[in-house]
Amino acid sequence: MTAVDFLPFVDRLAQISGEAIMPFFRAAFAMEDKSGGGVFDPVTEADRAAEAAMRRLIKESFPNHGVIGEEFGAWGEMSEYVWVLDPIDGTKSFISGLPLWGTLIGLLHQGSPCYGLMHQPFTREKFYGDGAEAHWSGRGARHGENATRRLLTRACAGLDRATLMTTSPKLIPEALRPRYEALEAKTRLVRYGGDCYAYCMLAAGHVDLVVEAGLNAYDIVALIPIVRGAGGVVTTWDGGDPSKGGAIVAAGDRRTHEQALEVLNADL
Template sequence: MTAIDFAAFIDQLAAVSGETILPFFRTSLGIDDKGPAGHFDPVTAADRAAEQAMRTLIRRTFPEHGIIGEEFGQERAEAEYVWVLDPIDGTKSFIAGMPVWGTLIALTRLGEPVFGLMNQPFTRELFSGDGLAAEYRGPAGKRKLRTRPCAGLSDAILFTTSPLLMDENDRATFRKVEERVKLSRYGGDCYAYCMLAAGHIDLVIETGLKPYDILPLIPILNGAGAIVTSWDGGPAGLGGAVVAASDPRVHAAALELLR
């Protein structure tokens, strides 16, 4: 079976998660802090309910598949096919009523992501990819995703969720790149990567990512023509410090400063 065999099912996962999450958005909801002291890491009933809904659908449809999720851990992580779920990437934006969050879903085969999707049910936008091509579906219709050319850092628009999420050393390294770009903006979480795939920005630099934060985005980014690696140029799928770029020239210039 190939990733395309699962495309309709991934749309079902997106639909059930969106239907679960939307009644919570922009309401008064309880917030738990699962972070260590001094590091606010919120989780809500919407996060947990959406992941449970997706897990239930996966177990019923593909009982032999594995699941890795942000809220409820691993099941059969050694299986050939494993689903990687982040029910709300951007929970801090979610609890603030800002629409720059999304549900991330990846399908991996033998540890490699073969299909990824980001669903933003509030704006009714879906970004998907299989590493070879990527697609947008939303109120404006359907279109292929493609990154834009960018000659160098001085022409680049850079996004990160927040430098405050970085440790002191990584923040100082990030600043070396930030000082060179045309425009630097903060916020976005998964939405920033999708804007890079859509050709609106040129560079996203993050640290402290978990696999479920980035694995679903890799097939979208690669399918749109982007380059995504760790700061040392290695694979990005394990998370940690990640850089995604629209153009090889921008990626090379950023990597030179980040290494």
């Protein structure tokens, strides 16, 4: 099977996760702090309900596939196909009533990301890609009809012309923060917040750089085929494989990516 063969199934995962999440959005619900006294890291009933629903469907439909999820851990992670799930990426925005969150559904084939989807059920948008192409689907501007368009990153010749996004500089470990700050100082515009939405806006050609650190696999696997399918580049800060998470830099233009790596790896 190829990634294309799984597309109807990915849409079903998006549908059932959205149905599990939406009754909680902008409503009263239970919430816990997973940080153990560190940086506030909330988890909600919606996170757990959505991931549980997706896991059940995967196990019923593809019992030989593995799953890695934020809320319930990993099983079968050495399988040929492994689903990587983040039911609500951007939980802090979710609990604040802001629509800058999404459900991430990624698929690994023999350890490499082969397909990814970001679903935002409140705005009814989907961003998806297979590493070769990426697309957006949602409501069109006219009469609210369904629309689809291809995603393409925009050209950006240098950092001095770049719009940079990160969820929050405070989430970057202190040891790495001076490198991030040196990069931020060289860019034209900086915006905070966004989580998975930042990568999708990069793929759509509205943002030039996304730089983060301390990510897990479930935070990034689904986004890699979207960014690459739109013509962008995504690596770790040292230029390595981003699929395991860690310190991540994504760029819409290879020139900007190369310049970002130079700054992030320079001696300070």
